[in-house]
Amino acid sequence: MGKMDKIFNELEQIVGNRVRMNASDLCCYSADASQIRGMPDFVLFPISVEEVSEIMKIANKYNINVTARGAGTGLAGGAVPVKGGIVLDMTKMDKILKIDIENLLVVVEPGVVQVDLNEALKPYGFFFPPDPGSFATCTVGGQIANNASGMRCVKYGTVKNYVLNLEVIMADGTLMNTGSECQKTSSGYDLSRLFVGSEGTLGIITKATLKIMPIPECRKLVMVSFPSSEIAGKSVSTVFSAGVMPSACEILDKTSVDVLLKLDPNVILPKDGDVIIFEVDGSKEAVDSAADKLKETLTPFASSILVTDDPDEMKKIWAARSLVGAAVSKLDPTKTRIYVGEDLGVPIKKLPEMIKKVYEVTDKEGLLPMIYGHIGDGTIHVGQFIDVLDQNDWDKLNRAADALHLAAIEIGGTVSSEHGIGAARGKYLKTQCGNSFNAMKSIKNALDPKGILNPGKLGFD
């Protein structure tokens, strides 16, 4: 019997028929929502922490790589086994174990889908705020491992603000808890935060205790169009300086708006420029006052302003915003959207400078960018399109990606605001971090001495 068959048999003893080794099954786990590819040797579907622990013991014994996977919606190849080995599909561990309103927390397994968690919390009047665009599909485990965020993180913060405790299986199969059910702690290193954003490179998350928040009473949208995206970018710091804290703040540049209108001419979006959709939430009085202040503050910069609290109209506007990822292909059907990782984040005041740089870089390469995203927290997504059969186009795209990431670093920004480093941005992370990358490496070596946890990610071999 060959080594792989022997390992298969040992894995089968742990999970029964929830292990796959045939090529067609493996192929389904060789990709996520990025272009990055890597074929696993085994795919396993654990249903308990005990199984995850036993699997890690086998992986440790045979030196097999292990890549955890949630819904596979990652845009940086995080869940792709670029160096082979086991893919641990965590989606069968999908129970909401506890809803504890009095303690303001939930305890969930990592495979719980974000939208299901919020549906379960709705009758209590509570929600788990981090809301990536993929909320209808992505898992809580994937969100934690990527420190995901979304439209409302401008006000509510990212996943890292909500993790109270993680149950984690370490590289050698041992179990540890990183925190407790306390709302805060001042007891030693903050290991919960260490695992947030660790992208499966330090351990496998098998349970999470998460803080929750009450659903706000009211929401109102203020949709503003601007004569240029740089002016739109500048408006963000103007709004904060005026003392308004929006609950969402999303940019759609003129190209994005045009594409959305091409997809559906009836979408409710202004046709006269670059758009920012602001949302405010809270009590009726607070929302009315914030919306009035927003309108007053932005009138000198704006081409047009629409204020609405009509639920149907707000739903349609957010639906248009959520279509932008899918709509990009309409810009030029002969070209393909490639995620080379423009998930840039910059300090809020630097947004106009970064936006200007995006146009300079893409103009130089003859690429047409689409800028969209959660601009309120400094995030800029830059959609780019190429003819994938043309090497010249790939060269242009790669040069543009290098220039954009380096520009973000130069102005004090970050190479990934929310999608993670994965296998897409390791080299940029090293440049951004400088010496602190060595500290990350020491932590990685201490917790995963054999380097079997998701190798090839975060700039590690």
Ligand SMILES: Cc1cc2nc3c(=O)[nH]c(=O)nc-3n(C[C@H](O)[C@H](O)[C@H](O)COP(=O)(O)OP(=O)(O)OC[C@H]3O[C@@H](n4cnc5c(N)ncnc54)[C@H](O)[C@@H]3O)c2cc1C
């Ligand atoms: C249309 C679209 C819109 C998106 N919008 C946003 C957005 O607004 N904001 C945002 O932040 N992201 C966004 N994303 C990216 C992505 O959806 C999120 O990062 C999401 O949280 C990933 O969850 P997942 O379950 O799909 O994880 P996967 O893609 O399956 O995995 C992501 C990472 O988590 C690790 N991982 C998964 N489960 C575990 C576990 N149990 N233990 C340890 N490690 C684990 C994986 O190894 C991998 O490194 C978007 C993606 C798409 C396709």
